Amino acid sequence: MWGELESIGRHAGSGGYRRFAWTGADTDCRAWFRAQAEARGLTLELDRNGNQWAWLGDPAAGDAVVTGSHLDSVPDGGAFDGPLGVVSSFAALDELRGRNARFTKPLAIVNFGDEEGARFGLACVGSRLTAGELTVEQAHRLTDADGITLPQAMEAAGHDPDAIGADPERLGRIGAFVELHVEQGRALDLTGDRVGVASAIWPxxxxxxxxxxxxxxxxxxxxxxxxxxxxxxxxxxxxxxxxxxxxxxxxxxxxxxxxxxxxxxxxxxxxxxxxxxxxxxxxxxxxxxxxxxxxxxxxxxxxxxxxxxxxxxxPVVEFEHALRDEIARLLGKEDGGKSAHLNVPVLGTGAGHDAGILSGSIPTAMLFVRNPTGVSHSPAEYAAEDDCVAGVTALADVLEGLACK
Structure with a gap:
């Protein structure tokens, strides 16, 4: 999956990524997501705000467990911020199928649109619209550096800008959202841990x-x-x-x-x-x-x-304590997943995420994967392969605990 994503939106001069909302690179990332969903027999949905959902099971059943992140980037961003969460979600599903896990709840993998806000200056547009934290009128006034409005950009990419808006019915079907992300800092590197659990997002x-x-x-x-x-x-x-x-x-x-x-x-x-x-x-x-x-x-x-x-x-986002504590229990338990006995420090972060936006509407949580340098929003952003695999295993254990009871 990394190999297929590697060249999309990568700038030859800087080595960084320019995957901006509703551009050609964004379209190619969306096509990659669609291909991954189809290859796994998942049902693909494009919601009213341009977010992609790949479903296993019936979305209408409710109490779904959702994971994922985003595929867009900041100007000359790194390869891991966002995509690691999406790739790890598909890999975690593969891991669970390999375990012959029996799902008792619907599972979805999501790619939220325009998380970084690199083009229109506002972060998390896709999740903000869905949660009703960005009105249609406010969204229609967003303009990029070339004077192109968000509706014009969406329409040029084949999406109906008149359809955007709050989506409480969709959020009402979700029982928990867990987002995996590369850590944007060095807290895990300093403690020597591969995976951590988020406590809160700074205001x-x-x-x-x-x-x-x-x-x-x-x-x-x-x-x-x-x-x-x-x-x-x-x-x-x-x-x-x-x-x-x-x-x-x-x-x-x-x-x-x-x-x-x-x-x-x-x-x-x-x-x-x-x-x-x-x-x-x-x-x-x-x-x-x-x-x-x-x-x-x-x-x-x-x-x-x-x-x-x-x-x-x-404002400050305190992730739901019950879900956070359940995740810590699942990762540290002695009688279960491959992440048994894993030390899972709980840490705060100064970076915003879709999970933070959605926390006011549904229970959300985050897993962080160690970043050995702490560098992010840069072509030098990096996470070691064994740490990424540990993140996939941890995410699989969490999803199994939440969706396969």
Whole structure:
């Protein structure tokens, strides 16, 4: 399965992946998913929001156990973030069939669309729409860097944008959703464990900072006469690092656009996007408030107008304790699966996931597979094959415990 996925959306220059929502690479990933489902005799469904579901058993029976993740990527992302969860889900089903497991509940493998938000700037669009956390009106206003709206992109890819929206009936059929993911950090590497269980997802959000100044000639305008928004932006980037470090949080300006974007022109507008995350809401509020306060002080000092817009926000997600504890029991039990006696540390994460979005509607949980370097959202992202196999085995044990009682 890895070999078939390896070349899809991979950029020859960077070695990273550019699998953006509703593009050719996304279509090819969806075709791969369809082929995997058909090869296993699963029933494939494409829901109203473009998410793919591969079903074993009758979806209408209810109390289904669902696993999966996503196949899209960040710009020049790695091979494991998302795809490891989908590939492992199919592999776990193969493992269970090899054990002659008898399913007593429907099982589904899902590929959620546009999880990374690389094209339209909002993460987890497919799951947000399904859970009703993104309205149809909000979704229709999403636009990519080329001015193409989400409805236009969906229609060009052959999907009806007028069909999108909350899908409570589908979620009502699901008894549990378990998402396997490569760890985006080094907690497991530091403890020496191959697999971990998620406890919670930190609250996180994205804020857009618009610094508006005055365009002018870079060679003839005196320094004292300039209203250069780049200065305020640069100082704000440093303030973000300082505020995050003081609070034990994280804050990153990872995207920027400049107008008119000329080497010999003082900018009229610098627009930067802040991503910030913290272990609790109060800390996150403190960090973002501190960054905005510093940004306004810098902007005032340079004669710059500043607008700050919160574009997305996800509060802290505490995965359901009963499901989390059951998974830990299944992986550590002495009288069952191949993961017997497996040490399964419980750890939090600063990364958002579809499981976090769905947690407000259905019981969800996550498994993490060790990342030896902690690098993610990069072509250098990596997980060793034996750790990936351990993840598949652990996922199979969990699915057997939940769906084969």
């Amino acid at each position: 996180h959000g994205r804020w857009r900072f618009d610094f508006r100044g005055e365009a002018n000639h870079a060679g003839t305008t005196r320094l004292m006469d300039r209203r250069d928004p780049m200065l305020s932006y640069a100082e704000t980037v440093l303030a973000a690092r300082r505020e995050a470090q003081l609070a034990g949080a994280v804050a990153t300006f990872g995207k920027i656009s400049v107008e008119p974007n000329g080497v010999n022109a003082i900018p009229s507008l610098v627009r930067g996007w802040l991503d910030s995350r913290a272990a609790d809401q109060a800390t996150l509020d403190t960090v973002v408030h501190g960054i905005e306060k510093a940004a306004r002080e810098y902007a005032d000092a340079h004669g710059i107008h500043l607008d700050v817009v919160r574009e997305s926000f996800t």
